[in-house]
Amino acid sequence: MNNIEQIMDFLDGNWDPETEQSFAARFSGEPELRSEFRNYIMISGEVSKNIKSFGPPQHATESVFDTLGFSLMSESESATQMPKAGFFRSKLFSSLMTGVVSAIVTYLIMLNYNSGKIELNHANYVNQNNVQNSANIPKVSSSATDLKNQKENTPAERPIMKRSRTENVKVIILHDTVYSDKVQSLGIQAPVSAEIAFSNTPAFHVLNMGGRSEPSNMQPILLSNDKNLGITFEFNNSTNWNFPVETITPKSLSKFNNMNLAILYDLDKYFRTGIQIDQETFYLIYQGTESDDITYQYRQQPNFTTYSILFRYYPVEFYQIKPFAGAGFGINSGGYVSRFSAGFEYMPYDNFSFLLSGEYANLWFNHQGSSFAASKASLRYGLSYHF
Amino acid sequence: MKDLDKYEDSRLIELLKEKNPVNNKAFNVIYNRYSDKLHAFCLFKSPSRDDAAELFQETWIKFYNYASNGNRTTGEISLPAYLYQIARNLSIDKYRVRKNKSIQNLDELDLEKLIDPLNIHENYEKEQLLSLISLAVNNLSDIYKEAFVLRWFADLQFNEIAVITGETAECIKMRCYRAMSEVIKSLNPIIKEISK
Numbered sequence: 001m002n003n004i005e006q007i008m009d010f011l012d013g014n015w016d017p018e019t020e021q022s023f024a025a026r027f028s029g030e031p032e033l034r035s036e037f038r039n040y041i042m043i044s045g046e047v048s049k050n051i052k053s054f055g056p057p058q059h060a061t062e063s064v065f066d067t068l069g070f071s072l073m074s075e076s077e078s079a080t081q082m083p084k085a086g087f088f089r090s091k092l093f094s095s096l097m098t099g100v101v102s103a104i105v106t107y108l109i110m111l112n113y114n115s116g117k118i119e120l121n122h123a124n125y126v127n128q129n130n131v132q133n134s135a136n137i138p139k140v141s142s143s144a145t146d147l148k149n150q151k152e153n154t155p156a157e158r159p160i161m162k163r164s165r166t167e168n169v170k171v172i173i174l175h176d177t178v179y180s181d182k183v184q185s186l187g188i189q190a191p192v193s194a195e196i197a198f199s200n201t202p203a204f205h206v207l208n209m210g211g212r213s214e215p216s217n218m219q220p221i222l223l224s225n226d227k228n229l230g231i232t233f234e235f236n237n238s239t240n241w242n243f244p245v246e247t248i249t250p251k252s253l254s255k256f257n258n259m260n261l262a263i264l265y266d267l268d269k270y271f272r273t274g275i276q277i278d279q280e281t282f283y284l285i286y287q288g289t290e291s292d293d294i295t296y297q298y299r300q301q302p303n304f305t306t307y308s309i310l311f312r313y314y315p316v317e318f319y320q321i322k323p324f325a326g327a328g329f330g331i332n333s334g335g336y337v338s339r340f341s342a343g344f345e346y347m348p349y350d351n352f353s354f355l356l357s358g359e360y361a362n363l364w365f366n367h368q369g370s371s372f373a374a375s376k377a378s379l380r381y382g383l384s385y386h387f
Numbered sequence: 388m389k390d391l392d393k394y395e396d397s398r399l400i401e402l403l404k405e406k407n408p409v410n411n412k413a414f415n416v417i418y419n420r421y422s423d424k425l426h427a428f429c430l431f432k433s434p435s436r437d438d439a440a441e442l443f444q445e446t447w448i449k450f451y452n453y454a455s456n457g458n459r460t461t462g463e464i465s466l467p468a469y470l471y472q473i474a475r476n477l478s479i480d481k482y483r484v485r486k487n488k489s490i491q492n493l494d495e496l497d498l499e500k501l502i503d504p505l506n507i508h509e510n511y512e513k514e515q516l517l518s519l520i521s522l523a524v525n526n527l528s529d530i531y532k533e534a535f536v537l538r539w540f541a542d543l544q545f546n547e548i549a550v551i552t553g554e555t556a557e558c559i560k561m562r563c564y565r566a567m568s569e570v571i572k573s574l575n576p577i578i579k580e581i582s583k
Contacts, residue, residue, distance in 0.1 A: 004571065005564045039571045039578050043520055047539045050517045054427030054540070060440040061422070064447045070407075073415045290409065296390060 003036045011040075097307045101275055105263055229387040230266035232274070235259070236355060236382030242283035242301075243375045250301045254279045257303065260380075262310060270314055276328060278306040282363045282374040284334070289368065304363075306332040308339060320347045324357075335365030343380070351386045391416045396466035403454040414451065421467050422447075427540045428471055431525060431532060432478040442481065446474040468547040471537060475551060516574075516581060523573040527566055534562035535570065 009015060010023050027034055065072045238258045256279040264274030284300045308330025314322050321344050328339035343357020359378040364371060391399065391412050402413035426443050433439035450473055464472070524535050537548045538559075545563070549556040571578075 002564070002568065004568045008564060008567070036571065039575065040567065042516075042578060043567070043570060043574065044539050046516050046520060048542070051427060051540065052423050053517065054430060055423040056426040056443055057436075057440060060426070060443050061418075063440075064418070064444050067444070067448055068414065068451055070411045070414055073412065294390075 003033050004040065007033075007037050007040050101277070101307065104275060228266075231387045232262075232264040232266075232272065232384050233387070234262040234264065234276075234355065234382060234384040236262070236357075236380045238280075238359070238378040238380040240280070240376050240378045243377070244283070244285075246283040246301055248299050248301060250281060250303065252303075253281070254303045254305075257281065258378075260382075264310065264312065272310075272312040272314070274310050276308045276310050276330070278304075278308065278330070280304055280306060280361075282334070282361075282376060284363075284365065284372065284374050286365070286367045286372040287370070298367075302334065304332040304334055306330045306337050308337060310339075321345070322347065322353075326357075332363075335363055337364075338362045341380070345384065353384045353386065355380065355382045355384055357381075396420075400454050400466065403451065404457055410455065417466070418447070421470055424467065424541045425470050425474060428536055429474055429478075431536045431540075432474065432482075434482065438481075442474060442478055445477055446470060449473050449477070464547050464550045465543075467541060468543055468551055471541055471543070472551045475533075516577070519574055519577060520570065523570045524566075526573070527569055531562055531566035531569065534559055535566035538563045539567075 006023060010020060015023070027037075061072065236259065238260070240258060258280060260276055260278040260280075262274055262276035264272040266272055281301050281303055284302065285297065287295055287297050289295045308328040310326055310328040312324050312326040314324045316323065323344040324342070326339075326341045328337075328341075330337040330339065339359055339361045341357050341359040343355060345353040345355050347353045357380045359380055361376055361378065363374045365374070366372070391402075394402075394413075394416065396417070399413045399417050403410050403417075405413070422443075425446060426439065429439040429443040429446070430436070433442050447470075450470055524532055527535060533552065534548060537543045537551065538545070543551075545556045545559045548554075548559045548563075552559065554562075
């Protein structure tokens with residue numbers, strides 16, 4: 001029996017204690033045995049330690065799973081799997097929610113925009129009355145008929161939107177300057193009306209310097225500083241504490257984790273409502289029975305995109321600080337979320353605020369017909385801009 | 388799937404007969420458990436890496452088809468031994484006519500340098516040791532190479548290797564001794580250099 005054979009038998013534990021002792025005793029006197037023992041350990045250890053470097057290439061693994069119709073799972077995948085939630089975890093749900101949010105935002109903007117147009121048209125109407133009453137109606141062919149018709153109508157019957165050259169005349173008046181291209185050619189000077197002076201804003205002036213002959217009711221929203229839209233955009237980040245404290249961490253987190261974006265609309269001086277989109281995680285603990293009839297306890301911390309409706313109450317304002325309390329209700333691919341918050345806005349500028357608030361959120365979800373809940377507390381900090 | 392990791396092979400094989408997702412999870416666990424070693428075996432049994440990948444895939448597919456149909460799979464040997472047996476039989480069918488040795492499936496090392504003692508002064512890095520071991524093993528004759536791979540790469544017992552190869556355990560034991568002795572003899576000068 002050579003040395004290697006003996007070393008293998010020794011390491012495999014095939015000998016009785018006496019034989020092992022006599023083999024061990026040979027170590028001190030036989031350098032060759034020691035050397036071969038070291039070599040054996042080095043080679044077998046190197047192979048055993050690095051067996052993963054002989055692992056299959058990715059394409060071979062994918063090919064095996066594709067052929068068998070299986071999905072390849074990582075060993076830690078269950079830590080990021082979400083409970084089954086059917087429709088709520090589908091891409092269709094996500095797309096629908098995006099559409100709904102977009103539609104509501106558009107509606108809110110357009111609602112405010114239209115109300116602004118009505119006021120401005122009313123101003124035009126007043127001006128037209130003045131022009132008519134003064135009997136100094138410019139004799140411009142295309143608008144003369146319109147003005148004649150207007151004369152016969154009561155003010156309430158007149159259309160709100162009216163594009164006519166008469167309105168061009170009003171634009172000239174707004175700058176407190178009498179232009180000659182449309183009026184003086186007829187030898188008539190339109191009177192300057194003090195009643196529409198409120199519309200003579202720098203923004204409007206800039207707009208008309210571009211050569212546009214838009215009617216006065218096309219005042220752009222974002223350039224306006226005399227009309228508050230009552231819309232607030234908010235961006236927050238947060239630090240969170242799960243209840244109970246999590247014992248696992250997600251395999252991967254969204255790039256926008258713990259951030260949220262909200263659009264709020266002023267219902268009145270004290271109340272705001274709006275929509276909030278949160279990228280967040282909840283620590284879920286729930287039980288379920290698999291097909292093998294074994295009940296498992298799952299612990300997961302999935303990434304969620306939560307869409308919420310918010311209500312906020314601002315009771316007072318003092319020294320540029322507006323405390324608030326809020327509540328919200330939302331949904332995500334896991335279930336339903338309730339939110340309760342309290343905090344304050346600090347407004348160093350007219351439209352710009354810093355926010356600091358605390359929030360308590362609860363997620364209710366179902367798994368195999370049983371209801372479970374997860375909760376967390378958050379410290380939120382962010383910025384807002386009020387339009 | 389985390390919990391299935393604790394299951395023994397025999398239980399996982401039973402779960403392969405179940406419907407998705409249970410069989411999917413069970414297969415994932417088995418695959419993660421043995422794919423590295425099986426692919427190592429396929430590398431030594433194939434003339435190229437592509438051939439090894441093909442043999443590897445066919446082995447898993449054949450294994451699953453047997454197991455999911457409820458056929459008795461492992462019998463008196465372990466699940467990994469059964470996998471190697473499938474791979475071995477497939478390789479025999481595929482490469483029956485191939486007799487010449489090939490080292491192209493291993494890292495491109497010069498065998499002449501390996502056996503030339505003068506080249507030990509080139510100061511091989513320790514991370515190259517595994518490649519040198521692979522090369523030395525691949526240079527063994529087929530029966531010794533197979534014994535070495537199944538014993539030290541696949542970590543099987545002599546009696547399991549004996550079932551796979553159809554030899555006696557004593558015969559396999561002897562082949563393993565000789566294979567390891569040859570490998571150590573080939574690498575001895577390099578190991579000495581690394582040990583310094």
